[in-house]
Amino acid sequence: MARTLQAVRGMNDILPTESSAWQYLEDTLRDVVQAYGYREIRMPLVEKTELFKRSIGEVTDIVEKEMYTFDDRNGDSLTLRPEGTASCVRACMEQGLLHNQVQRLWYAGPMFRHERPQKGRYRQFHQVGVEAFGMGGPDIDAEMIFMTARMWERLGLKGAVLQINSLGTSAARAEYRTALVAWLRNHEAALDDDSRRRLESNPLRILDSKNPEMQSLIDAAPRLPDYLDEESRLHFSALCEMLDQAGLAYEVNPRLVRGLDYYSRTVFEWVTDQLGAQGTICAGGRYDGLVEQLGGKPTAAIGFALGLERLLALLEAGGVELPANAPHVYLVLNGEQGVQQGMVFAEKLRAALPGLRMLSNCGNGSFKSQFKRADKSGADYALVLGDDEAAKGVLLLKPLRNKAEQEVLSAEQVPARLGELLALT
Secondary structure (H helix, E strand, C coil): CCCCCCCCCCCCCCCHHHHHHHHHHHHHHHHHHHHCCCEECCCCCEEEHHHHHHHCCCCCHHHHHHCCEEECCCCCEEEECCCCHHHHHHHHHHCCCCCCCCEEEEEEEEEECCCCCECCECCEEEEEEEEEECCCCHHHHHHHHHHHHHHHHHHCCCCCEEEEEECCCHHHHHHHHHHHHHHHHCCHHHCCHHHHHHHHHCHHHHHHCCCHHHHHHHHHCCCHHHHCCHHHHHHHHHHHHHHHHHCCCCEECCCCCCCCCCCEEEEEEEEECCCCCCEEEEEEEECCCHHHHCCCCCCCEEEEEEEHHHHHHHHHHCCCCCCCCCCCEEEEECCHHHHHHHHHHHHHHHHHCCCCCEEECCCCCCHHHHHHHHHHHCCCEEEEECHHHHHHCEEEEEECCCCCCCEEEECCCHHHHHHHHHCCC
């Protein structure tokens, strides 16, 4: 007997019982970003590998360990996108969207990283990303952060903490990098293997180590804010002033460096400990040098991304009630005339009530079995049309979630009555 095929480890099916929660989350996030005037862009799942090596950095964990990379039939090295910012920048450059223009864009879809699968972290995962180009002031930084806070408000998400920092300009980071490496070399014996590997290639990531034995060493290391250039200091101060005036709580975390090489100046994360160890649910920041790094003209840019799997898990852990999208009505049909007239009537009813979710019984079945299906579907009401009702030109409207009396309605009365009961127009 042939072995049953299974999905690739870390790449999961989203079942019908789960998809309504996904739809609700996606719809809510889309409503928020579009309320701020952002427009959707859609990019390919596969890009040339060079794009991610040049943007993310060849010595990052993503490029070194986690990308799904392969040669196609033409011998070109291609990669399933591990994140969305580089693809968005490439698309904007290629399509001429950055020439003497500002852009506010968003996208959603799957990303791919070959990580060890665990709750909230998968090899195929889904993100919503938001990017803005051509605006160099702290006002757009504040708008991005306000937008994320509004997302949490709309979703009923509690307990997320905003952490912010400034990485300064590339020159300021280079000066800090030199000082940090010199200090770490004097304490190299206390570094773990991963930190020793990063000491030359990406020393700022050592500050992001989750190894408990490294924390006292990290706390004593030189601080990036002490090396900020004056312009970056003023930029960050203005951002903090806007957050303060808006009453948005935050923590300045001088160890917040972000995992990708292209970030500069403002960086931020929303973190939570409600899923066990502290985890990031949304992260972003400025990347003013990335467009030029990829061959374009210097362009101010900022963006953020949030992971949908982790956000859904957090909403569920917080007891947020997510909609099931059950049908409003189950149409019970019985007998030859009941079925024939019922299928036609169903289309007229859907046309009269565009917001109606109605599940029509197909495949016959006794009244008893159909009512079992109706109850299992989660519908609020059953509409019954058998041969007897068809002969009389009526339908029975039976409540399924309360003990109200059933009603006998003519076909003409049904749309108005359902619209009234379900608050549909």
